[in-house]
Amino acid sequence: MEETSIIISGFGGQGTLFAGQVLAYTALDNGFEVTWIPSYGPEMRGGTAHCTVIVSEEPIGSPLVRHPDIVLAMNLPSVDKYESVMPEGGALIANSSLVNREIERENIDSLLIPANEIAETIGMSRLGNMVMIGAMIKIRPLFSLEMTQESLKSHIPERHQKTLPLNFEALEKGYKFAEEEFSAIKV
Amino acid sequence: MEETSIIISGFGGQGTLFAGQVLAYTALDNGFEVTWIPSYGPEMRGGTAHCTVIVSEEPIGSPLVRHPDIVLAMNLPSVDKYESVMPEGGALIANSSLVNREIERENIDSLLIPANEIAETIGMSRLGNMVMIGAMIKIRPLFSLEMTQESLKSHIPERHQKTLPLNFEALEKGYKFAEEEFSAIKV
Amino acid sequence: MPVTGWIEVDELYCKGCSLCTEACPQDVLRLDMDRLTPKGYHPAQMIEETCTGCGICAVVCPDAAITVYREKTQRKNKQRAGR
Amino acid sequence: MPVTGWIEVDELYCKGCSLCTEACPQDVLRLDMDRLTPKGYHPAQMIEETCTGCGICAVVCPDAAITVYREKTQRKNKQRAGR
Amino acid sequence: MVSTTTEIVYQRPESFTDVHTHYCPGCTHGTAHRLVAEVIDEMNLREETIGVAPVGCSVFAYNYFQMDFVEAAHGRAPAMATGIKRVLPENTVFTYQGDGDLASIGMAEIMHAAIRGENITVIFINNAIYGMTGGQMAPTTLTGMKTTSSPLGRDVEMTGNPVQMAEILSQVKGSGYIVRRSLHDAAHIRKAKKAIRLAFEAQNRGLGFSMVELLSSCPTNWKMSAQEALDFVGEKMVPVFPLGDYKVNPALEKLRV
Amino acid sequence: MVSTTTEIVYQRPESFTDVHTHYCPGCTHGTAHRLVAEVIDEMNLREETIGVAPVGCSVFAYNYFQMDFVEAAHGRAPAMATGIKRVLPENTVFTYQGDGDLASIGMAEIMHAAIRGENITVIFINNAIYGMTGGQMAPTTLTGMKTTSSPLGRDVEMTGNPVQMAEILSQVKGSGYIVRRSLHDAAHIRKAKKAIRLAFEAQNRGLGFSMVELLSSCPTNWKMSAQEALDFVGEKMVPVFPLGDYKVNPALEKLRV
Amino acid sequence: MAKELLKGNHAFAEAAVRAGVEAFYGYPITPSTEFLEHMAARMPELGRAFVQAESEVSAINMVYGAACTGKRVMTASSSPGLSLMMEGISYIAGTEVPAVVVNVMRGGPGLGNIAPSQGDYYQMVKGGGHGDYFPIVLAPANVQEAIDYISLAFDLAEKYLSIVHVIVDGNMGQMMEPAELPPMRELPEKAPDWAVRGAKGREPNILTSIYIDPEDEEVTNLRLLKRWKEIEKNEVRFEELMMEDAEFAVIGFGTAGRVASSAVREARSQGIAAGLLRPVTLAPFPEKRLEEIADQVERILVVEMNSGMMLDDVLRIVKGKVPVEFYGRMGGVTPLPDEILAEIERLSQNQGEIAGDPRNEWMARLEKQITGEK
Amino acid sequence: MAKELLKGNHAFAEAAVRAGVEAFYGYPITPSTEFLEHMAARMPELGRAFVQAESEVSAINMVYGAACTGKRVMTASSSPGLSLMMEGISYIAGTEVPAVVVNVMRGGPGLGNIAPSQGDYYQMVKGGGHGDYFPIVLAPANVQEAIDYISLAFDLAEKYLSIVHVIVDGNMGQMMEPAELPPMRELPEKAPDWAVRGAKGREPNILTSIYIDPEDEEVTNLRLLKRWKEIEKNEVRFEELMMEDAEFAVIGFGTAGRVASSAVREARSQGIAAGLLRPVTLAPFPEKRLEEIADQVERILVVEMNSGMMLDDVLRIVKGKVPVEFYGRMGGVTPLPDEILAEIERLSQNQGEIAGDPRNEWMARLEKQITGEK
């Protein structure tokens, strides 16, 4: 596998930064090189928050990219911002709970997933981010579901351990949703 | 006349800096180029004070010299410091009131003058500096006595105007003393 | 005839902090959970007509989002000279 | 028998500020106008023998130049036990 | 004979721009801004006022006030205001500063502005924390309060006690009007506005340095809801920072506003 | 039965080096130095004391004390002392500062050392002027006093009133011992020494920030004789800077020195 | 110890803790604040000194004080904070005591913004403080390197009684990368003989930066300069990528150098013989190596996140042997690999001489570019 | 007006008064204090603003404030004071408001001493503050020149909305020379349209150095850089002595350059074809002229009162075309003509290449020399 770049973007409070860290931990635990870099500063307050994760087998140069291979867009502004800049053959996963439009690009894989609703079925609306991750690793299997759950388990902060089962469930539900709904690239 | 450098040195309070300014003003009033530069900083407090005056017909480069052509030494440390560094043919005028030794150098003009005592005869002991200047312009006639008195008159601070006659007298007494006592260079 | 009032909330400024809803002595303000402002907040709104126009909500609003109106009844008296 | 004292002025330190001569309650200190210290000041000196050794000069001396001595007379008493 | 008319009890001040502030929901920076704007409207000073914004959450204050503004270096607003006031004595000059800005890095500048009796007005927002940088301890942080730079709670042994600027500045002869008010409910907000009015009146009358310290909230870094934060101000901060008039030039006492 | 012995009533303190100071004749910097040295002798602290010299006429203090010393940047002695005391809590650390150093450029550092309750001792020489740089106005310069930077005399309108540091610092909770004394005659010098003793005792007992403000003379820049300068301190400065105890930790009150 | 995923600022701070730092004095500022926050938690629990100072001016003077005791001490800040430390840094340098100062650089001048920048190169490398002094400047480009060089910084500071700056940009401070922290070092138990800790049974130690007699100051200046020459001899460090056979050299430090490495790899894959020189010690600068490279390559591209500062040093050393071009992004913008790749491609075509300031052509190109980007 | 005998600091201050400075904010420090003292007397009597600030930090921020009103404002200080002004200077530069800052340099680093020095070259010329900015730096060498360039400083500051530094050493501040003061200038009655003086009948003016979006900051950085290029084009100033047919060029600024002029004259009288280039604008540096000189002469000697700072710029520009040697005195020592003459003589004999840092050989020579002098 050569270098893969992922951007996870949404409102502050949607857990985009942590979602990125889960991917980073999974990469680390499975012997990949990885970088995680957040947006920081005032825009965090209230506004949007995003992070860039790069996974690779080689040492990583730039931790930032202009054309992310994979984008997890948890709100509409994020879709608007990234859809156009993704490379052909990229994968855009959008949270349809907050994105009330279709994906226009046809030369990329795309999936609309109602992450919030799915999370609510689990009874923990904050877990939309994990639902998105679950879907992603189905569509772009950088790591298996198990690998991801393993790493989540070993790195989730103490105070959240009790929510681990719910997190697993969210990952699985996202994974399953992608399994059923995702039909590969249209062109 | 080419460049002439003069150092006036003594204890703080002996009026060495003002004496230098009198020379500088006289030079200016008579169309010479001139620089006046004092020692400054802590050593002023209590310790010694000296200034370097350079008079020339050309624009002046360095305002500082290593080998002063003329030295007015108002105390012993000043004689000790400068006698040795003066160029052959230089002129050293020492205030014998505070310098209780002979001048050793034979290849320079030198004069020992009891400036304090002479000043006291005028009734103003602080005027030792003017006595020294008077002697100097006799031995090294950069300017005439009249030129010097003119400049002194026009530049002495308001509050000291009343002491002008005494200053004149001090200049004259120094000038006269040199006239009588000074026998040109020994070798 | 009672003094009555009403308010308008400017959704450009409202951030749904609910300080006004907490402060309203008549308890006639609520956040509108069905709507989002352009900035993504649930705006405050008036839910009953018993507002007295006391203006307390506007005083506590950190974002100067509230305009308060009051309907005033005045009885005009004949002016007495020299007074 | 009166208590008597005397002082020594260290000329390495004395700056002839004459604070001691002004402060001396016995008025027994003066600056010595005939001598200069190595630093060029007229040092203070004792001019009469009536110094009580009160030490005031030393207390006011900014340059710790003064050492003060006092001759002390003591009457030895037999110690009483238990006291 | 009876008639009804509609009057506007309250509306957004003229001295405000129509910009949505970047402050967190419920942050009383907004309240303080509003009161200043209202006072400037009432006194009709907008066109002659120059504001000095600090470094802190209110760094963008100049976007919200419809008047000339400059943006100072962290803590130096009083020096910058001095530089302005001395060349434009006829203008009204005020600084708006947080507690890190005024009481920590800017201690020398605020003290000396007061010592010189600099004829400026200072609006001092005491929210017991560094807001902009994400919740570090301020000199005003309450004893035992957890912040990102006092994770176990402020320890008096190591960091000293909360500093009371109004008390300290009132010790300085040059100061003309030094008071502390709070923004935690409508009644206190009204009192705060009166104080701000008097502070600007003091400047207009050339009575020297004037400061209004405003106890303020930081729901975000206190990790509370907006209302909880106001309750915290009223219940926890007011006891440590007593409200009151610490220095009032006699010329102001008669004044009714 | 009678015998006579010779006792030494006073001699130069051990904590002094045998260096002739650079101070002007009659300057009470020397007196203050001597008192500090005597106290350190009495308390037997010489070998564990670290002094912090300021920038000012006393910049060379380290040449006169027989103990470890550092030389701070202008006004920053309290910060430097903090840096030292925090890593060497067992050592005795004191700063020695002039009024330009402490009350002007160093205002933030002295205030915050006190606010933190930093367990250091500060000897504050208030001579109402900038000595080293040749007699400019200090924050402590008396109203109407002519200096090289207030040639027409200090004008309260433009420069404010003389600043009273003891009063201000006593407002701070962290301070353990804050007093003002004077050096203008033997009796006051003796009182000043007692205060310096108590300040160091306060540090030894971990009572927090201690400062002794000493009214001092600058004959050179005041253009007076040494004695005239002392009289000026007694007659002109004392009324503006009242002597007294502004803050005394109860633990010290019992103490007899 | 295995690699962990570490956030830059926390990793740097923990590295200092492991290196045995005994005191941290600082003041919060984005994007370095987590450094202070980490210390606020760690130092007290280890019984070491931590003070959140009232300002950076105070912080650096606290550092100065502790440095005089011979204890290991440091501070960390960002650009405006560093400006406030310039007087203190000059004092520390003039007193010849060891101290480590970390700068997590942000966009400037003035308040600027909090985005990653390298705009403090002059200030850090040439000495933004007054007088003649010579700071050692380390510029790591990834979290692991930063961890390692922060330990090294203390050793260099103590070996040469010098100020050591470790400078990174906001990206480094904020990003997470796998890295390994060193084990805890022993704290030295005996004090250096110059340290002030009380003159017990010895002559007093006096630490000062004042030499009122110019002759004495000159001797001190010369001592500092000679020590600097030693440092230049012993302590130069740099990284290279595919320089052996390179015809085009890219030179960049920190994040700019790191991003450039991606571009260089890409260029190689396109058959362009590019190579990278990434100075790790900006002072002392890898002069010898650059001279060799100037003899080897056809053209040099300097890449910085500023308006062209290291560029001056490169020009001075290259002495016009080969053309030097410049590409920079400013104000907190981080260049991306494709931009640098495009530059390398252009470079590999361009035979022309560079008349005068290499920045002239870049400015014209950049202006188009950003008016495009906006 | 006829020439008078004027003391440097007083003359500089009076020159500023005549140039129409409307506010002076400063803090005393030797050897610049008389500047402030002169202002303390003059400004109030003219009804202009004077404040003795509590510190240099405060002084520069007062200057910043007044600069934002479009009034003519300045401060003056000496080396350590300048270090404390670095943050404020960076803010002023970032806000693009005009201000004049005079530095009467003294020996450093640290407290150092109060003797004349040129050790702040890097700090003043490269920008000791954080971020990318470009101060204009004027370095007069005699009292008359200083008087003239202080007036010019205000014009340049206002023309380019820039910080202008006027740097001299303690000698210049303390010496007296005959010079002529200009007549009083009229004060401008109308405010620049960007100035903050109250938004009466216009949209508010906002002056800030913050550009939270890196793209905006970059546009600002580029604007500053382009303005700088204009300045480089228009404002280079320098003095020369007998350069026409010179085979050996001496380069020095301020007092060092002035002292060198005596040595150059002396060398000529000995038949050595020496000449002097004395940059008056250190920034922008006389690059073009130096390039021409590098093509003309056999050898170059750089003379400074520091450890070799301008030397870097000379080396960068000369590009190794001819050997460059260095002679410096440090720590407050002013070189005397005979020292420089000896260097010129040595230079005129020396055919050897200069390997590596020109300072190496000088250091060896200087060490002998000063151990001799002491």
Ligand SMILES: Cc1ncc(C[n+]2csc(CCOP(=O)(O)OP(=O)(O)O)c2C)c(N)n1
């Ligand atoms: C010289 C400098 N140091 C530090 C900072 C970082 N900084 C920005 S705002 C701030 C403190 C803000 O707290 P406060 O003044 O209380 O205002 P608030 O944000 O709470 O309103 C700090 C430390 C800076 N910008 N400049």
Ligand SMILES: Cc1ncc(C[n+]2csc(CCOP(=O)(O)OP(=O)(O)O)c2C)c(N)n1
């Ligand atoms: C940063 C800085 N600013 C200014 C100075 C110049 N300076 C030296 S001492 C001093 C003031 C001294 O006055 P004070 O602190 O009252 O001590 P005193 O000399 O009166 O004992 C000043 C302004 C300096 N050395 N450093």
Ligand code: SF4
């Ligand atoms: S107080 Fe203001 S901002 Fe908050 S909810 Fe009410 S209207 Fe909205």
Ligand code: SF4
């Ligand atoms: S007080 Fe001290 S210094 Fe002054 S004259 Fe007396 S002994 Fe000398």
Ligand code: SF4
């Ligand atoms: S961080 Fe705190 S102070 Fe800043 S805007 Fe948010 S609530 Fe207000």
Ligand code: SF4
């Ligand atoms: S100048 Fe003043 S303070 Fe300084 S030593 Fe002389 S008398 Fe003392």
